């Protein structure tokens with residue numbers, strides 16, 4: 039251990055720790071901009087400069103190592119002056135359209151400018167208006183607001199995609215894609231990890247908010263919303279509630295106050311996905327089909343496989359994602375049942391995910407989901423409508439798609455789809471008394487493996503979240519290193535609870551709270567308290583099979599609930 043003092047506060051930290059880590063233990067806040075825990079630590083933005091004995095000049099706390107007896111000062115006049123100048127230099131080339139910016143009131147640069155009394159125009163305003171890239175179905179890039187922190191680049195590289203990177207040198211440096219093409223024409227998988235990493239309004243989702251408002255006031259449209267499993271565990275953050283607060287009741291109530299709309303629970307079609315997927319897996323095992331089978335509910339992972347592992351496409355389940363299953367059920371069974379023309383039903387999914395915005399544009403899926411709103415966009419609509427979210431009384435989802443199982447709820451976290459599928463597979467093979475908890479596949483470890491015996495059969499499973507881990511697992515499968523039966527992959531590290539459409543979380547929280555674990559806990563609590571633990575117990579799923587699909591993998595379910603994938607050469 040190394041002993042040092044931060045602003046006179048004694049602290050002991052393991053050798054090799056940085057000043058920033060030591061300051062955290064001493065409860066001293068040092069501002070950061072380019073640093074992001076688990077994503078990037080390069081010391082380039084110079085916001086975290088501090089004075090430290092033994093160092094020449096100011097040093098970057100995020101990368102500078104502690105030493106025995108060191109005395110660190112984080113708030114001297116010299117330090118404050120340096121930080122103020124850094125912010126003023128950033129502002130000199132920044133498009134300062136703060137009033138209408140998507141990050142206004144939630145922008146790291148705005149916050150630092152306030153804290154250090156930065157003058158907006160101390161060095162004049164000297165920026166060329168750079169073109170906005172809005173051709174992608176999911177992500178918009180506005181380089182005029184970029185502060186060159188490169189957190190997005192690190193996030194994309196961590197996903198092993200590298201769709202964006204720094205280009206040119208010095209003053210001309212910008213973040214862009216190879217050959218200056220739009221993000222839409224790169225192998226970007228639309229995961230949005232760059233968006234949640236960006237500290238300012240230079241990256242944001244392609245908004246569907248105006249379209250949804252338009253549909254709500256259109257008398258020819260009936261509008262139905264459905265919300266993805268993880269949204270209930272994160273939406274509250276956009277209204278200042280603690281990370282990990284389950285706001286399902288408030289979320290439903292707020293959606294119903296947006297207008298004359300219905301609100302359904304996407305956990306139901308998470309359950310429907312499991313019914314189809316578990317049966318597909320059992321069928322493949324029984325008939326000697328292609329194994330291991332991979333899950334297909336994450337469109338970021340599916341596009342990744344289409345680009346980088348086309349030889350594994352036969353291994354991917356043909357099941358549509360819960361979003362697309364829900365929209366297919368609504369535009370067919372629901373419309374028939376309620377005498378609505380499918381073109382008059384406006385289907386809005388609320389998702390944690392920017393990749394699902396891309397998913398609804400896929401040729402095979404077009405025309406089912408009319409708009410996909412991220413958790414952030416739903417929060418924006420609730421704020422625009424002037425709804426007092428914190429004090430709104432709880433409401434319940436509309437029937438018949440309200441009640442779902444705990445297995446559907448845990449879809450929102452890494453390992454959840456696997457555990458849900460194992461529950462139903464165990465029941466199908468072992469009957470009543472089959473296990474419902476498969477805790478080995480829980481937790482935020484990048485790759486998890488387990489082996490189970492279900493009804494006398496050995497099933498080897500693996501779970502990966504984050505595309506770096508997915509790539510590692512795909513390589514193992516390609517080389518035949520491991521004999522897996524079933525593999526779950528989620529593109530976002532930690533799964534959808536950490537998706538690219540989730541609320542922006544300020545650096546201070548993101549760098550100190552384990553978001554993935556705390557948010558996931560809210561879903562596991564939901565599961566534990568649910569009267570149904572398994573997808574096959576959900577009444578609406580049972581009703582759909584009885585009334586419409588007949589049985590899992592029936593002709594009708596193949597027609598409406600399954601899809602196919604294509605090898606992608608470029609984008």
Ligand code: SF4
Nearest residue numbers: 194226227229230232
């Ligand atoms: S959305 Fe994902 S893949 Fe696309 S640029 Fe951002 S981080 Fe990279």
Ligand code: SF4
Nearest residue numbers: 184185187188190236
């Ligand atoms: S786009 Fe955002 S995350 Fe990327 S370098 Fe610019 S400011 Fe940083």
Ligand code: SF4
Nearest residue numbers: 336338391530534537
């Ligand atoms: S992990 Fe979830 S949020 Fe992330 S891309 Fe996949 S489906 Fe979307």
